[in-house]
Amino acid sequence: MLPTIDYCLSHLSSFLTPKAWSTLPTLLAETPEATTPESEYGSWVLAGVLLTLVTIYAASKLGGELSKRLNLPPVLGELVGGVVVGVSALQLLVFPESGAVASDSLIMGILQQLGNLDATAVGHIFESQSEVISVLAELGVIVLLFEIGLESDLRELTKVGYQAAIVAIVGVAAPFLLGTVGLVAIFHSPVIPAIFAGAALTATSIGITSKVLSELGQLKSTEGQIIVGAAVIDDVLGIIVLAVVASLAKTGEVDLINVVYLIFSATTFLLGSILLGKFFNRSFVAIADKLQTRGALLIPALSFALVMAFLANIIHLEAILGAFAAGLVLDETDKRKELDQQVLPVADIAVPIFFVTVGAKADLGVLNPAVAENRAGLVIAAFLLAVAIIGKVITGWAVFGKPEINRLAIGVGMVPRGEVGLVFAGIGSASGVLDKPLEAAIIVMVILTTFLAPPLLQLVLDEPEGALEDEAELSPVD
Amino acid sequence: MLPTIDYCLSHLSSFLTPKAWSTLPTLLAETPEATTPESEYGSWVLAGVLLTLVTIYAASKLGGELSKRLNLPPVLGELVGGVVVGVSALQLLVFPESGAVASDSLIMGILQQLGNLDATAVGHIFESQSEVISVLAELGVIVLLFEIGLESDLRELTKVGYQAAIVAIVGVAAPFLLGTVGLVAIFHSPVIPAIFAGAALTATSIGITSKVLSELGQLKSTEGQIIVGAAVIDDVLGIIVLAVVASLAKTGEVDLINVVYLIFSATTFLLGSILLGKFFNRSFVAIADKLQTRGALLIPALSFALVMAFLANIIHLEAILGAFAAGLVLDETDKRKELDQQVLPVADIAVPIFFVTVGAKADLGVLNPAVAENRAGLVIAAFLLAVAIIGKVITGWAVFGKPEINRLAIGVGMVPRGEVGLVFAGIGSASGVLDKPLEAAIIVMVILTTFLAPPLLQLVLDEPEGALEDEAELSPVD
Numbered sequence: 010m011l012p013t014i015d016y017c018l019s020h021l022s023s024f025l026t027p028k029a030w031s032t033l034p035t036l037l038a039e040t041p042e043a044t045t046p047e048s049e050y051g052s053w054v055l056a057g058v059l060l061t062l063v064t065i066y067a068a069s070k071l072g073g074e075l076s077k078r079l080n081l082p083p084v085l086g087e088l089v090g091g092v093v094v095g096v097s098a099l100q101l102l103v104f105p106e107s108g109a110v111a112s113d114s115l116i117m118g119i120l121q122q123l124g125n126l127d128a129t130a131v132g133h134i135f136e137s138q139s140e141v142i143s144v145l146a147e148l149g150v151i152v153l154l155f156e157i158g159l160e161s162d163l164r165e166l167t168k169v170g171y172q173a174a175i176v177a178i179v180g181v182a183a184p185f186l187l188g189t190v191g192l193v194a195i196f197h198s199p200v201i202p203a204i205f206a207g208a209a210l211t212a213t214s215i216g217i218t219s220k221v222l223s224e225l226g227q228l229k230s231t232e233g234q235i236i237v238g239a240a241v242i243d244d245v246l247g248i249i250v251l252a253v254v255a256s257l258a259k260t261g262e263v264d265l266i267n268v269v270y271l272i273f274s275a276t277t278f279l280l281g282s283i284l285l286g287k288f289f290n291r292s293f294v295a296i297a298d299k300l301q302t303r304g305a306l307l308i309p310a311l312s313f314a315l316v317m318a319f320l321a322n323i324i325h326l327e328a329i330l331g332a333f334a335a336g337l338v339l340d341e342t343d344k345r346k347e348l349d350q351q352v353l354p355v356a357d358i359a360v361p362i363f364f365v366t367v368g369a370k371a372d373l374g375v376l377n378p379a380v381a382e383n384r385a386g387l388v389i390a391a392f393l394l395a396v397a398i399i400g401k402v403i404t405g406w407a408v409f410g411k412p413e414i415n416r417l418a419i420g421v422g423m424v425p426r427g428e429v430g431l432v433f434a435g436i437g438s439a440s441g442v443l444d445k446p447l448e449a450a451i452i453v454m455v456i457l458t459t460f461l462a463p464p465l466l467q468l469v470l471d472e473p474e475g476a477l478e479d480e481a482e483l484s485p486v487d
Numbered sequence: 488m489l490p491t492i493d494y495c496l497s498h499l500s501s502f503l504t505p506k507a508w509s510t511l512p513t514l515l516a517e518t519p520e521a522t523t524p525e526s527e528y529g530s531w532v533l534a535g536v537l538l539t540l541v542t543i544y545a546a547s548k549l550g551g552e553l554s555k556r557l558n559l560p561p562v563l564g565e566l567v568g569g570v571v572v573g574v575s576a577l578q579l580l581v582f583p584e585s586g587a588v589a590s591d592s593l594i595m596g597i598l599q600q601l602g603n604l605d606a607t608a609v610g611h612i613f614e615s616q617s618e619v620i621s622v623l624a625e626l627g628v629i630v631l632l633f634e635i636g637l638e639s640d641l642r643e644l645t646k647v648g649y650q651a652a653i654v655a656i657v658g659v660a661a662p663f664l665l666g667t668v669g670l671v672a673i674f675h676s677p678v679i680p681a682i683f684a685g686a687a688l689t690a691t692s693i694g695i696t697s698k699v700l701s702e703l704g705q706l707k708s709t710e711g712q713i714i715v716g717a718a719v720i721d722d723v724l725g726i727i728v729l730a731v732v733a734s735l736a737k738t739g740e741v742d743l744i745n746v747v748y749l750i751f752s753a754t755t756f757l758l759g760s761i762l763l764g765k766f767f768n769r770s771f772v773a774i775a776d777k778l779q780t781r782g783a784l785l786i787p788a789l790s791f792a793l794v795m796a797f798l799a800n801i802i803h804l805e806a807i808l809g810a811f812a813a814g815l816v817l818d819e820t821d822k823r824k825e826l827d828q829q830v831l832p833v834a835d836i837a838v839p840i841f842f843v844t845v846g847a848k849a850d851l852g853v854l855n856p857a858v859a860e861n862r863a864g865l866v867i868a869a870f871l872l873a874v875a876i877i878g879k880v881i882t883g884w885a886v887f888g889k890p891e892i893n894r895l896a897i898g899v900g901m902v903p904r905g906e907v908g909l910v911f912a913g914i915g916s917a918s919g920v921l922d923k924p925l926e927a928a929i930i931v932m933v934i935l936t937t938f939l940a941p942p943l944l945q946l947v948l949d950e951p952e953g954a955l956e957d958e959a960e961l962s963p964v965d
């Protein structure tokens with residue numbers, strides 16, 4: 010915690026004139042091993058993380074509040090706030106994964122000035138800080154899905170299970186077929202890239218959809234539960250589709266063993282965790298009742314969510330599915346209300362990190378028609394966007410036995426592709442399957458569906474006036 | 488979020504017999520660039536962080552509850568829980584700073600088995616995961632000091648300001664003089680190492696002391712406020728002492744400009760933030776009242792704390808001092824109660840990461856008398872420990888104008904050295920000033936004062952029976 014002496018000195022130097030500096034004893038010139046670089050960097054990594062978190066919170070609040078005043082879902086504003094501070098605009102929040110280096114980051118520039126740091130040091134600090142923020146964002150979406158699980162009702166979800174499965178399957182099959190066939194027929198794409206692009210159309214971002222539903226107070230409605238259930242199943246299907254197309258792209262054939270394994274492990278995990286959860290419920294309440302120190306309820310609950318997230322991660326599912334299952338299970342206990350209340354502030358500070366980061370990583374440069382390379386992509390993107398919306402919107406009409414249901418809302422709820430769609434584009438690009446225009450088109454499709462879905466969903470859900478106000482009062486949604 | 492295909496395959500391999508595996512197409516043999524190593528590692532870094540957090544929470548709860556049952560402060564149990572999972576015992580939680588490599592970490596071993604990872608990959612994952620956990624621990628102690636600031640009373644603290652300053656100054660001067668003179672006179676140490684060891688005796692761990700006071704419901708007592716005030720001043724003095732002895736150790740002379748600069752910036756920061764805070768208070772309430780989205784109160788409050796922590800860090804103070812000042816300022820607003828309640832669950836999950844990490848990093852190997860190298864150190868350690876306790880305990884009798892005060896409690900409250908003491912040992916060791924026995928002795932002194940102080944403080948504060956029970960009900964301490 011204590012800054013080391015050359016950390017202090019390196020600061021001091023920036024406050025002194027060059028002349029004064031030259032007369033200061035250069036304490037460390039003879040003993041470069043005097044302080045470990047790790048501890049030296051450590052203090053700056055913390056400074057970078059602190060500055061980045063403040064940037065993230067400022068962006069999320071400015072964007073969220075503005076969005077709210079415009080009567081749009083706050084999460085849209087958080088995403089846009091992320092874009093403003095991200096790679097597309099201010100470059101305060103950039104990540105090495107997208108090819109950024111330390112000198113691209115405005116925050117690193119500030120630290121470099123403040124600390125008189127050399128390029129190597131800044132490079133290390135940038136990587137560490139990016140790693141920390143990325144993990145915090147992932148923990149943020151884990152907390153979000155845990156909260157969504159706590160707000161969801163397992164019985165209601167089981168009741169709409171078949172409908173959710175139908176919606177998910179249609180929502181994977183329709184965009185995939187429309188996209189692949191359309192690309193081959195209209196744009197004369199080769200088959201394998203067309204299949205890859207079609208696969209990228211199948212994803213649904215459970216995080217964005219469920220956040221909007223929660224903001225509108227619609228999470229517990231039949232429509233809301235069908236959408237969440239379908240998004241969960243869609244996530245599992247997305248992982249299988251990804252495995253299939255990736256192996257197809259690389260070897261020209263499908264690795265059946267892997268596909269069967271994925272289907273089996275995903276089903277076992279989701280059903281198994283809910284069944285075992287019924288037993289765990291009681292032990293959980295018994296444990297929480299016995300604990301006498303601070304966090305007696307929250308720590309065991311969060312630990313359970315983290316264990317489930319870890320297990321889901323380990324068996325090739327997404328960590329967020331485990332957190333969602335943990336939330337569902339704990340929602341069945343008597344401690345539900347108390348837990349909701351305690352998770353709320355944790356979610357308040359953890360979730361914005363995720364949404365702002367998603368926005369910050371979206372490179373809107375691909376939307377610029379002035380760049381010749383983008384133009385071909387934009388035409389394909391327009392086609393993919395149409396397929397992406399139509400292919401998901403029709404899923405609402407696949408719901409049977411619910412004549413009163415808002416079919417349009419269900420379809421629109423499945424539209425945002427979010428970060429899952431970007432993973433397809435990234436893998437496709439890395440494996441060399443996708444050419445530049447097609448890759449750009451997929452990214453444009455992902456960005457537009459992600460940003461269009463929140464306002465569209467609010468529109469078709471015909472928001473009751475009170476819902477957003479309730480949420481603003483920080484009362485736990487119940 | 489989605490696992491990549493070779494991530495899936497690398498998993499799959501561990502579930503298949505070698506024969507089956509050999510017949511699987513080795514998808515990536517021809518295209519090693521097919522997935523980026525970062526995204527590949529990313530998923531495993533998250534897995535490592537999740538498993539580490541679960542380990543930390545389990546250790547903190549088991550330790551904390553056990554300590555509570557033994558009628559000891561829970562934070563002692565969290566520290567001991569950290570020792571059990573740390574470098575001294577189970578090696579689940581080890582850090583590269585202490586020289587550990589990936590193969591020393593049991594968690595990394597588990598991940599390696601699960602994912603069939605090679606040594607290079609595990610090395611990268613270990614470093615990233617350690618970096619993330621270290622930053623989370625630092626954020627944890629920032630949240631702790633923010634909460635302590637919120638629980639402290641600025642007016643009460645100002646009232647005892649002179650007493651706190653006296654306690655801090657005596658608590659720095661007495662152990663420093665006793666330790667340095669004693670080492671030279673009794674152990675015939677050379678002067679510079681003796682000065683270094685004396686300096687290491689001056690630190691006070693504000694985190695551990697204030698946590699114990701909070702657990703005992705004594706934070707708002709006159710004694711509690713004197714201890715916290717003195718610990719804050721001591722932290723500032725500690726930074727100055729460190730700067731002095733480090734430059735002395737390296738060049739044989741004291742860098743006066745730096746010392747003056749440190750004293751000036753520290754005083755300006757602490758007084759300035761409190762004065763400016765009086766203005767900021769009103770704007771803060773006005774802003775929080777206008778916000779309509781989730782986290783309307785918590786996000787601006789936490790952002791303020793992070794900005795203050797960042798500023799403190801940048802001007803060579805400790806980040807936690809900034810967070811403490813932020814808490815003090817916000818405690819003066821009408822939003823105090825509401826904020827206390829919302830910070831509580833955040834502190835519940837963030838603070839244990841800090842204490843368990845401190846415990847995990849304490850290497851109890853230096854206490855083993857079977858190692859010949861340790862024996863010389865242990866004799867010096869016994870001397871340092873006596874000086875460390877006596878030098879701080881006498882500070883209580885330096886308090887004037889408060890005849891009714893529990894002088895012993897004030898002195899004992901200043902005893903724990905915590906992580907600050909370890910920084911002295913680390914820098915001394917890196918700069919080559921300290922020989923092995925003296926370095927070991929300092930580490931033993933730091934560990935023992937840290938672990939002895941919580942039960943001693945509880946003993947001398949003659950805990951009222953109700954205090955700990957109240958705290959267990961998760962009601963915000965007010």
